[in-house]
Amino acid sequence: MKHLGIVETIGVAWMTMLNEIVNKGNKTMYTDNVGESKQVKEIVGTSLTIKNIVLPDPIIEKYMVQEEYDWMENNFTKLGTVKELFDANSYASKLYNYMSEKDQIDWLVSRLKCNLHTRAATITTFEPLSDEEYIPCVSMIDFYVDNNRLDMYVYCRSLDFGCKAYVNLVMLYKILKMIADNIDIEVGDMNLIVKSAHFYDKDKEKVYNILNDYNNQ
Template sequence: MLAPTITCLRRPTIGEAWLAVAECILADGTPGSWDGKPLREILAAVLEVDSPAVADPIIARHADPERLAWMHANFTDHSRVAELGEADSYATRLYDYARTGRDQIAWVVERIKADPATRNATITTFQPLTDTSYVPCVSLLDFWLAGDALQLGVYAHGIDFGTKGYANLVELAALQHHVADAVGAAVGTFTFTIKSAHIYDTELDLMRDICRAAR
């Protein structure tokens, strides 16, 4: 069986990127399922965002504020996430890895400051000793400088680009800005590689309406 064709999309902003992936899924996605829930997906998607600003007019207009708030809490609150089976939040994974006191973001900042040419300021959110029933969707973050700009590469095994993926984009852009500020760099390109970019069947009509309204 042939490997899936890689879908590459490049857009100026995270809002345009969200809609571009959603439109691709709606047009070319194939049926699949996640934990028994039917969806449409494209496999092996690579998304490049040239100017990943956190405040995005498309997302501000079309996003669900509750979902934005939920994802923001996931990236900033060290409490366990009840909706994910009491799994550790991204905040814990990034700033207190495996609850050991290891601040991975501080480590990235110091590594880049010590060697601006480093190519292994790379961290993971996966905690294999405790992630036995839940594996975080965003699992790898890779930071590096190209000229005076901080680049961010992220890998995820699956992202819901219906009415939740935009919140991932916002929080990852915020993290890129945070590290860029800490190392005294401009914000460069954000590259997001996703194994399964999908929309659940229950949100297909909603996303069609959003995409039409945004044109």
């Protein structure tokens, strides 16, 4: 596991990950969901801490693709299934109606209100009885109060930094802020652990154009 350090803002985290993949990543065939195998550039085992997150993020505003952003935002905010992901439940359904039974965010707020010092403020997006063809990329989210600030720890089995990963981070931050506001505490850091950080060959030109512009500012 390689720790890429502590960075300011989600946009800088996105660029840091992309630079690392371009400079240190390996070309490989990436097999993810059932029947999918595509060429990627990938790093296995990275972590990163993001501090001082503020939205809107100027780097994301400059380089985002609106269609990508809207798709992932809908995934995190609209209950139901996602056609493109083998009709798996959306992140919103997994978070607010887990296994059609539990609002995990409401449960988490209640748990933290009862005990700010709990080491078990943990939720998951993995629904093992139904998640077979598609296993969620953002797999486990954990929260920890440190110095009266709410930190988030996120384990991601896989994130595509050439396409929608930056939107995942934005939506995760919004969840962090919502929970912090509900328990009347300051927002802390976001700590990422990513098993597979990659981008697909189809996005190679876009990635290199973004990095060329960003690195030469």
